[in-house]
Amino acid sequence: MAVCIAAFAKENYPLYIRSVPTQNELKFHYTVHTSLDVVEEKISAVGKSLGDQRELYLGLLYPTEDYKVYGYVTNSKVKFVIVVDSSNTSLRDNEIRSMFRKLHNSFTDVMCNPFYNPGDPIQSKAFNGIVSGMMVQTG
């Protein structure tokens, strides 16, 4: 499904990046990094209009010829980004949303771990498993 899934701290440094191993990892890093600017833009735009009733899902951030980049930002400004292959047209918006929701739940679990320092790279197996689940279902 997804070809790259990433999570970022409030300060935009990566907490977690994983991409499909067959493709150029560096390219994903660049793509995702660029998309963060759109996230910032969207957050500031949304922040102005609606106060706290914020939609966490940011929608399509950064379409390119090859990939679609979707964004999601938690209330604590942790960002999730999912990159999907453009050729994968079967994926509906709702599915992307539910992927983000799953990701968010798993991230919350990571944060609840008392041995996890907020801001450290995520190394949780559970989180990794969730991400793998989203990436494996290619087809």
Place this chain on the structure above:
Amino acid sequence: MDCQEEKPIIYTMENKPIVTCAGDQGLFTSLYTSLAQQLPREPMEWRGTYGRAPKMIHLEANFVQFKEELLPKEGNKALLTFPFLHIYWTDCCDTEMYKSSVKEDMLRWQNTLRSHGSADWVIIIVETNDTKRKNKTNILPRSSIVDKIRSDFCNKQNDRCVVLSDPLKESSRSVESWNSLLLKLRTLLLMSFTKNLGRFEDDMRTLREKRTQPGWSFCEYFMVQEELAFVFEMLQQFEDALVQYDELDALFTQYVLNFGAGDTANWLGSFCAPVRNWSGLLLRRPIDMEKRDSIQRGEASLLDLRSYLFSRQCTLLIFLQRPWEVTQRALELLHNCVQELRLLEVSVVDGALDCWVFLSCLEVLHRIEGCCDQAQIAANCSHTVGLWAYATDKLKSLGELCGLVSEKVPTSEDLNRTVDLLAGLGDERPETANSLQSPYKKLKEALSSVEAFERHYLVIFQSIHFLMSARLVGKSLAEFYMRKGDPERAETFLQEALKSYVSEGWSLPLTHTRRQIAECQKLLGRTEDYLQTSALLAGDENLTTEERKHFFQEILSFAGKSGNPSHKVSLSMNVFAQLTRLQFHPATASVHSGGVLQVELMLRSLMPVSVHIQQLAASIHFEVDHGGTLGRSKGAQRHTNLGTIEFNLGNPSAGLPSSAAPRPVLELDEVQDRSPSDNSLNSTGVVCKNTHLLIRRHESNSPPEMPNCVSPPTVAMKEGAQMLKVQDVTLEPGNNSVIFTAPSGQPGSYMLRQLCATVGEVQFIQSHIYPSVGYEVYSQEPQLTVEPLSEPLLAGLPQMVKFTLLTGHYTVKKGDALQLSNSETMPILPSTKLVGESTLSIQSSEKVTSISLPPTPPYHTMEFQLEVLCIIPTGSERPANERLTNGEIRHRPRSYSHPDTPMTAIDQRMSIDCPWSIYSTLLTLTFYIPFKTKHSLLSAGNRKYIQVCVQNVSDVNFTLAEVKLTENQHASLELQSFNTKTHQLLCSKHSVFCLWEVRWKDDLPSCLQCVFSANFSPINQDTSAFKPFHYQFQLERVTTLYSVRAEILPPSGEQHCRCGLVCDLEVCITRLTELSEGEITEDSKTDTDGLKTTKLMYEVADSSSNWAVCGKSSGMVLMPTKANATHKVQIEVMPLFAGHLPFPKIKVLKYLPHTAAVATQPDPDSCVENDSLSLLDKTLDDQADTASIRSRGSVHSVGSGDQQQRGVAMPRLEPFSPGQVFNHSHTQQVLVLPTTEDHIMEVNAT
């Protein structure tokens, strides 16, 4: 009126619904203007078909003269040309005229309509006052014409006939009739729309449902649905029109996707034709008829269809004033088209799509710029930036394709390709032919030459003024410049990008960018920077080992160059190797001067291969320690973690940030809550002590610091005076341990400052070591301590004493010796034990014991034991002060009782001369005497016995042997022992009593000098261990002078004493000896009648309240000083109890008159003493007189206690020495019977 004779031109947006007009054309013409004006004035609510939401709609109409050709034929789907309403105009008011011509005309009109199935018609009858008046006579009433028409044509539909009154007059009646007409027209129009559109849509849907059938054509269907869109657009229902296009779009997309999934539709074949034209979107015309025609003909390519569809959507969106949706949709479209072409496997010339996308992007942007002002565009640049970026991207790839982005001139192949691409663009559209900045012109020019390309490329770049993509743009520019062979400009962009990646902790882009920088720096020949970057890259885990080795080889090859030796390149150590741990051996990090201290560094090499380092050096900052020479404690305090310092640098190469590097460590403590009553465990847990530090909101924690920022600052190695150096070390990848031997010459503190690894011409320098690490070198004075091997030291027995010598900075040389001043109270016994290897030789002379020490290096400890014996002082002898050999006054060991132990302690001082000092070391040892000895003299008449009691107060059990008592002054004296055992056990806290009888031949000397001696040893030791113990004492006035004999006589007539009856106590004092010499000097000088007498005082006292002394209880007796002189005294006493009562105590005391006292203590002024004497007499008399029950024992205290202390010249009483008076009736008892009288006894039973 534009009477539309020709087919209406529908291809403008000026389309209006067509309404035909029949009947009186002149009449209509006169009314047309106001009708056309007023019809759209009022909006009408239109409930569209298919449940569309009701909308308010302003209706307009195109009034056309009725012709039969206008009516649609069967099967014609055109909607735009469809007449929605047919109107018949008439102003006929003449019945005849109606009957003759109008009716026929109307019938014909009706029939024509009916034959075409059109039911949307209305007849308008115009009435004017003029017509009324003119035909007043011969006309029917107005109503009759209307009624007639109604009955003729609208028998069922009354509302199909409308009357308009006085249309050209401005009367209220006229306005009213206009309004009702307009309302009617609008209503009918809407009805017609609803009906006809509904029918159309039904047909359309039916057609769509047939799409699975073979032979169905998308293009046909497209035309049908577009017709609907046109109508909606005509009705200005742009939203609905857009929906039609969106539906078409979605339908087409779905087909393409299905194609991708293997479900091929036949009609798609035409769209799979190779792309021949890539002229881009055309958005300047409302409708691109060329493309529409090609679609209609089924010849359109995919790009054509998409372009046309988008141009329509774009037009509608701009009508809807949603330009930003255009940009967004455009980007989607462009991406989508590229995908679809790929999916449909359409063959495309290389670069053609790039051209198409580039042109399209610019076209969309131009279109948007055309309909928005600058401010709007600036505010919404986020919507356009995607297009700009996309265009830039495409231009770049075009440039690369056509060989325009390189140092070289484009090859002929490149030129051919360019020509092909330009051919595909076709001719410029007429719309933009005059515009200088058209996308077409831009592309053509950009592809024409290298210079033009660069100019255009950079211009486009400037359009991207949105921060977000700026970084990526910077990188693209950098790459562009690198291809252009301009590394200098490229590097600045790259450094910029690098900074942001570093600050945000992106490791992979960081590595990539850094590699590009390395490339630039190499090209620029900036050796130092290049080497630094290479070092970073060589340690970068994101790179493959080969790449890392390559970069490391770059460093090595530079290092290997033996160029000018003065030019050494200094690089930061952190990227090369990290100091992870530092360990001191010994762990205290404190060593005496000259001692061996090793520093072990744990270096983690980040290099991919093992590195040979010529020299690894750590510079040291030395500071002389002023705070004394004993650095031991200080050093230990500082390094609580036992000499190991962990350095926490994070992991710079990986770039993965540990968000808060200096986060405090958890300090956890175990807590247990116990119940106060029975101390059972209630709860246990772990408590964090520094929660206030840990649980803190890290609000603005900046992204983690990366130790190796863009270019780590290189610091020159400071050449310190002292260095830790190791030559020729090989660092393997990973952890390496390097051991230094630290200089420890001078006392002081040494701080490690910098670390430097030298590899050929390259130096890796760590500018400072943090946390600061150091060690201390101290110097120490020699120290000698003497302490008992076991506590306590017992006097009299040989005891081991341990000597501990810390040599400190002093080197014990051969021949050095300790000189101990001898003291005879504590001899040093020759037996010695050494705890070291070599032996000590001890030489004792008369005054000095010298212990020669083996040669010992400084800062060593030497221990040996000496056996010493403290001689127990025997008694009161006081030898004169002596001087020790070194001139010190010998201090007699004083004995005192120690508060902690019952033993008597003796402090024994030792004076030791040490070779390192001119001063003697004085030491004190405390010994304890294990015994307490008491002696007593016992008498039996004239016979004398001496008892010695030895009490063991120590914790040791002893054997006592050879108990002996000697008298050394009187040879005639014989001491006969009653002690039968030779060896006697004397347990701890127990006593042994020894008894001797004193026998003498002629005379018993009044003073005896006795020495008690015994041998003792701790139990279970052989006889050789016996040590002597002496106890010296003196007995004085040993001879018995008087014997006292008492007798209690029952009252006369009684056989026994009786309780309560006064008895006689007869005391008989007898002098046993002649006046001895001692006595003469003392108290028998008073010669009154030639007969020598001594004054004695007797006293009867009963301390146990058994007796009441009646009458005189004490008195004076003058005793002649000759043997067997006897004096009898009778005293009345009364027993108070019945039973065997001990005799009352009888005391005999010496009475010394004050004159006699002078002899012992001469005192000239004694004039006042008479008074006091008389006073004393008086009191004595008084007391004697008042002899009663309460008079017990007070005289004694008067005589012996107070008076003696108060004044020596007073007459006083002096007790005899214990052996001088022998009481025969001591402890004798007498039977006392109870009284015969009856007594009331009180019995208290408790």
